[in-house]
Amino acid sequence: MKHRWNVTILGVRGSIPMPDADFLGYGGHTSCVAVDCGAELVVLDAGSGLSRLRPSPRPGGQMRLDILLSHMHLDHIMGLPGCRALYDPDAEVHLYGEAREGRSLCAQLETLVGPPYWPLKLAEFPARVEFHEVGPGDTFRLAGRAGLPGVTVHTLRGNHPNQSLLYRLEEGSRRVIYALDCETGAALRPALEDFARDGDLLIWDATFTEEELAGRPGWGHSSWQQGAVLGRAAGVRLTLMTHYSWQYPDSLLEAQERLAAAQGAGICFAREGMEIQL
Ligand SMILES: [Zn+2]
Ligand SMILES: [Zn+2]
Structure with missing residues (x-):
């Protein structure tokens, strides 16, 4: 029997x-999702929600996190100093993201997590920190554990100011797609649909309502309605809306969620602390 994946919204x-x-x-922290795949604990973006994660050792006793970063905008990296594993001398923290404009992944991150903005550089935390530079169109394996197949990661270029990476986690037939900070449109739509094909879970950029999105071309974001259409076309089992505008209170999101519920099953609005088993 295949083991389950546990997805936690942070x-x-x-x-x-x-x-x-x-x-x-719904929650006040910026973007962070943990996917416990058994052998691997994968974290999708390091927003302020990362401080909620209390990682447990992997089977075999190793304390290891694999953090996949979509891009360097503050809301996706500001939680790094709150990553508990970084303070554990027995832990390994693997950071994945893009080198950009001649600057290494490490150099970009240490612009924020390093003096004078933070007292320690990432390499000076007690944990062992490793950097893995990846780009659009890449496929790579996470470490896994001897005897287990391990998680494979695929990437796709997102349409966003300063650009972003979308990720797909795969193990056997199981697929989780992470597509935040991406403005969909006619040009990108076929590639997105292929990337999300037959996914168990599509984590989607639902930053703006349709009404507000119409006045925000070029801002690099999408709506829940676009995610719902894409998820259905790609045969995704569940499309999870998140990355809500910081200006949308609960009352507004509840109204949007009621509209989404009227469209039937297969759509869900993320709330902090929510867990989804796959
Ligand atoms: Zn962004
Ligand atoms: Zn963002």
Whole structure:
């Protein structure tokens, strides 16, 4: 019998954290999703929600995190100093992302996590930190464990200011697609549909309502309706909306979720703390 994957939503906001009381029904932390694949604990983006993660050792006793970064915008990396595993001398933290404009992944991250913005550079934390530079169209394996097949990761270029990477995690027939900070459109749509094909879970950029999105071309974001259409066309079992505008309180998101529910099954709005088993 194949083991299950457990997906935990740790942060749901775009741009900046929003810890006001009328935002906390959905959540105030910026983007972070943990996927416990058994042998691997994969973290998708290092938004402020990363501080909620209490990682446990992998089978065999190793403490290891694999953090896949979609891009360097603050809301996707600001949680790194709150990553508990970085303070554990027995832990390994593997960071994946793009080298950009002649700057290594490490150099980009240490612009934020390093003096004068943070007292330690990433390499100076107690944990062993390794950097893995990846790009669009890449396929790579995570470490896994002897005797287990391990997770394979595929990437796709996202349409976003300063660009982004979308990720697909695969093991056997199981697929989780992470597509945040991406403005869909006619040009990208076929590639997105292929990338998400037959997914068990599509984690989607639902930053703006359709009404607001119409006035935000070039901002690099999408709507839940676009995710619903894409998910259905690609044969995805569940499309999970997240990365909500930091200006949308619970009341607005509840109204959007009611509209989505009227479209039938297969759509879900993320809330912090939500767990999904695959
Ligand atoms: Zn973002
Ligand atoms: Zn962004």
